[in-house]
Amino acid sequence: MTVPRQSEAALPVFAQAVGKKYRRGWALRETSLVIPPNRVVALVGPNGAGKSTLMGLTTGMLRPTTGALTVFGDQPTGKGLHPAVSYLAQQKPLYRQFTVADTLTFGGRTNPSWDQGYAEHLVEQAAVPMNARVGTLSGGQRTRVALALALGKRPRLLLLDEPLADLDPLARETVLGALITEARAHGITVVLSSHVLAELEGVCDHLVLLHDGQVLLAGDVSRLSANGMSLGELALHHMRAAQQGVAA
Numbered sequence: 001m002t003v004p005r006q007s008e009a010a011l012p013v014f015a016q017a018v019g020k021k022y023r024r025g026w027a028l029r030e031t032s033l034v035i036p037p038n039r040v041v042a043l044v045g046p047n048g049a050g051k052s053t054l055m056g057l058t059t060g061m062l063r064p065t066t067g068a069l070t071v072f073g074d075q076p077t078g079k080g081l082h083p084a085v086s087y088l089a090q091q092k093p094l095y096r097q098f099t100v101a102d103t104l105t106f107g108g109r110t111n112p113s114w115d116q117g118y119a120e121h122l123v124e125q126a127a128v129p130m131n132a133r134v135g136t137l138s139g140g141q142r143t144r145v146a147l148a149l150a151l152g153k154r155p156r157l158l159l160l161d162e163p164l165a166d167l168d169p170l171a172r173e174t175v176l177g178a179l180i181t182e183a184r185a186h187g188i189t190v191v192l193s194s195h196v197l198a199e200l201e202g203v204c205d206h207l208v209l210l211h212d213g214q215v216l217l218a219g220d221v222s223r224l225s226a227n228g229m230s231l232g233e234l235a236l237h238h239m240r241a242a243q244q245g246v247a248a
């Protein structure tokens, strides 16, 4: 896959034959992948497929063993996130002793592109009290604060590693709805990893399916599912076929 250098700068993620080897073996092998702009991407695959590893390479927390990966044309340095990228880990690491207001102030101090008004608006929209300590919030409220922190940076790429795992079904629907509205309104590319395929249905328009450290399927859902399969059906069909060792 050859992409001119200039175009690479427009791509949220561009991976060329990327491999990542841990002591126990290869977590990702020869992975070539383009994540185009303005997509809401479902990053799916069975346990151990390499999803978190791909996220780690994109944030720069991990370095590739082989190949190269760029984020808007830049190789992640490992010295903090790319200025255009926000990352929300599953554990949503927030300071429990901080109030919500303190958390947003912290966001402002650590991000040059911080939009305080926008972050406050997102917290207010979620009806989370500004003066509440983070440690006293419910899982759903913490997720909304973590999202406000991630979006307040005004990222062009938002990485979410199983962000909804600790939410009840209603809160999942609300949080996803709010997230997608923001992403579409502001042209943010979102990469969402989840095992709950049903919740990605109607939300994600692009699919990256990993299996055993390799890309099994990647592309816009409308193009991949020519026979009308939903995103969930498509992913399950290919995962089953890969598990049985047959071509889908």
Ligand SMILES: Nc1ncnc2c1ncn2[C@@H]1O[C@H](COP(=O)(O)OP(=O)(O)OP(=O)(O)O)[C@@H](O)[C@H]1O
Residues within 6 Å of the ligand: 022, 023, 024, 026, 027, 045, 046, 047, 048, 049, 050, 051, 052, 053, 054
């Ligand atoms: N720090 C590490 N050291 C050694 N092996 C690791 C490390 N992190 C991940 N692995 C291995 O790399 C492979 C891919 O792991 P990864 O966490 O990227 O998968 P995943 O798709 O995110 O899985 P899950 O859906 O279970 O979270 C697995 O075999 C895992 O055991």
